[in-house]
Amino acid sequence: MTKIKFLAVLIFILALTLAYFSKYASMENERYAQTLKTLNEQKAFTQEISKNIFYMYNNTEKKTDDLDTLIKNFVANMNQRDDGFEEPFSKNIQKQHKKILKEWNEFYLLVQKFRDLYKVNNNAYTNMALKELVNEIYHTNARLIMSLNKLIALHKNSFEEFLVFSKVVHIFLYILLIFSLIYFFTQLKHIIAFIQRFVQRSKNIVTRKSVKGIEPIEKEICSDTEMLRAVDNFNRLVQKINDSIDFSSQSIEKASKSLEEIENNIEELLDFMSSVDSERVYDKEMIKKEDILIDALDELSSSIQKLQKLKINLETFKNKE
Amino acid sequence: MQALKDLIQSQTFFQSLEEEQINLLVSISNLHNYEEGFILHYENSTSSELLFLVSGLARAYKIDKHENEIFLYYIYEDSLISELSDLESSTLYAYSNVEIIEDAQVLKINYKKFKEYFLDKNLLCSELTSEILKRSQQLQSLINREFIFDAVSKVSMMLCDDLEMFNKLKRHDISLMLHIQPATLSRVLKRLKRNGIIDIIHTEVIVKDCEALREIYKDKLDD
Numbered sequence: 217m218t219k220i221k222f223l224a225v226l227i228f229i230l231a232l233t234l235a236y237f238s239k240y241a242s243m244e245n246e247r248y249a250q251t252l253k254t255l256n257e258q259k260a261f262t263q264e265i266s267k268n269i270f271y272m273y274n275n276t277e278k279k280t281d282d283l284d285t286l287i288k289n290f291v292a293n294m295n296q297r298d299d300g301f302e303e304p305f306s307k308n309i310q311k312q313h314k315k316i317l318k319e320w321n322e323f324y325l326l327v328q329k330f331r332d333l334y335k336v337n338n339n340a341y342t343n344m345a346l347k348e349l350v351n352e353i354y355h356t357n358a359r360l361i362m363s364l365n366k367l368i369a370l371h372k373n374s375f376e377e378f379l380v381f382s383k384v385v386h387i388f389l390y391i392l393l394i395f396s397l398i399y400f401f402t403q404l405k406h407i408i409a410f411i412q413r414f415v416q417r418s419k420n421i422v423t424r425k426s427v428k429g430i431e432p433i434e435k436e437i438c439s440d441t442e443m444l445r446a447v448d449n450f451n452r453l454v455q456k457i458n459d460s461i462d463f464s465s466q467s468i469e470k471a472s473k474s475l476e477e478i479e480n481n482i483e484e485l486l487d488f489m490s491s492v493d494s495e496r497v498y499d500k501e502m503i504k505k506e507d508i509l510i511d512a513l514d515e516l517s518s519s520i521q522k523l524q525k526l527k528i529n530l531e532t533f534k535n536k537e
Numbered sequence: 538m539q540a541l542k543d544l545i546q547s548q549t550f551f552q553s554l555e556e557e558q559i560n561l562l563v564s565i566s567n568l569h570n571y572e573e574g575f576i577l578h579y580e581n582s583t584s585s586e587l588l589f590l591v592s593g594l595a596r597a598y599k600i601d602k603h604e605n606e607i608f609l610y611y612i613y614e615d616s617l618i619s620e621l622s623d624l625e626s627s628t629l630y631a632y633s634n635v636e637i638i639e640d641a642q643v644l645k646i647n648y649k650k651f652k653e654y655f656l657d658k659n660l661l662c663s664e665l666t667s668e669i670l671k672r673s674q675q676l677q678s679l680i681n682r683e684f685i686f687d688a689v690s691k692v693s694m695m696l697c698d699d700l701e702m703f704n705k706l707k708r709h710d711i712s713l714m715l716h717i718q719p720a721t722l723s724r725v726l727k728r729l730k731r732n733g734i735i736d737i738i739h740t741e742v743i744v745k746d747c748e749a750l751r752e753i754y755k756d757k758l759d760d
Binding site: 462486507508517525 | 600603718724727728753
């Protein structure tokens with residue numbers, strides 16, 4: 217029984233662990249998808265900003281509204297990404313992330329510089345400075361994109377590693393659970409077989425008119441100390457029933473013999489009284505006593521019959537199928 | 538129909554009824570013939586018919602926990618077989634088993650209608666009361682026989698009250714009926730014969746001193 221209880225607890229814990237791990241894997245999957253989405257959006261924003269700057273540089277509308285909106289969105293996206301990066305990632309990812317932050321700051325500074333200079337009236341100096349800034353923005357953007365691609369690749373590798381780990385853990389937990397269940401059911405089969413035999417034989421004792429054929433339960437089917445104890449108790453009960461029937465039967469036989477002896481004695485006494493009566497010595501008291509003796513003899517005979525019937529019933533109970 | 542009417546009219550139980558009432562009774566009754574050994578009803582069963590023994594003989598008995606028969610009483614002709622325990626109910630409850638022991642004619646009356654046409658109109662009530670009192674006396678005898686009397690008193694009472702039946706039945710059946718051993722019955726008869734109270738000629742018992750017999754079982758009641 218202790219083994220069964222331990223197995224049941226183990227199966228319960230394994231099932232819980234499996235459920236928790238599946239949930240964790242699903243959350244990791246979601247986080248990976250979210251990270252990829254954020255990084256791709258970042259890439260798209262820096263591209264957009266760069267394109268916008270080239271467009272502004274080639275046109276003289278002097279409007280920076282679109283650029284401002286793009287910068288705002290990019291900053292918001294960066295903040296969102298920073299929140300996601302608070303959770304533990306590998307050292308390489310963290311290093312790459314820091315590098316990107318640094319490059320972004322450079323890019324952002326250059327974009328701010330361009331925006332400020334763009335608003336100043338055109339002259340030879342500003343034109344030169346703008347051209348240089350546009351070049352620098354182009355190169356920084358290219359570096360940023362490469363860094364982002366590298367970061368995406370690092371995330372992808374990390375996630376693939378996690379997928380392999382997750383698969384291994386899942387398979388391990390499943391195998392453990394299946395083996396535990398198989399072992400559990402094997403043990404349970406023994407217990408069910410034992411209980412069925414126990415119940416069937418107990419029922420036989422209670423419902424059948426006979427106890428013949430109720431053999432003691434074999435100890436081989438028991439794998440547990442508690443079951444062995446139950447089998448011992450049951451077998452002792454069967455033995456006691458058989459012994460009680462034997463003892464009762466013997467007692468009844470002895471009682472019957474004793475009663476028969478008394479019966480014979482009373483009969484002799486009655487014969488004697490009859491012989492006294494036949495000598496015509498009528499005595500009312502004597503007749504009354506004779507009546508009492510006749511009645512006692514009747515009671516005795518009926519008691520002997522009842523005892524014999526009881527003995528037969530007991531023997532039938534023990535022997536009859 | 539006329540035969541049934543004549544048969545009903547011949548029974549003491551229905552003699553107080555008038556012509557019209559007899560016709561009414563005939564319309565709700567049927568006559569059945571039964572052979573010896575037929576069980577008319579089993580104990581604890583219910584019936585919608587009132588049974589009346591026109592001719593023959595029946596006996597009422599119960600079965601105890603050891604499946605032994607306990608003889609209760611005989612039902613003679615011109616007597617009610619059914620037991621009335623509830624006047625409100627429209628069905629009859631059987632307290633005991635009833636077996637035909639001599640080929641019999643039994644009148645079966647629809648009890649619901651009988652109650653409506655006769656009992657509810659206070660007809661046949663005194664006859665019914667007399668039947669119930671007879672049954673009560675039989676049960677008193679049963680109590681005496683089973684709990685008060687010894688073997689000698691039991692035999693004495695039967696010899697005194699029902700000698701005809703005593704000589705008709707086998708000794709074994711009598712001992713079963715009186716709940717005594719066959720050997721005891723022989724001893725009692727021997728004792729009574731020796732004391733000159735009875736005589737036995739070719740297994741037939743002849744009572745020589747009925748008063749002495751009555752004294753034997755009356756003594757027991759006085760004790």
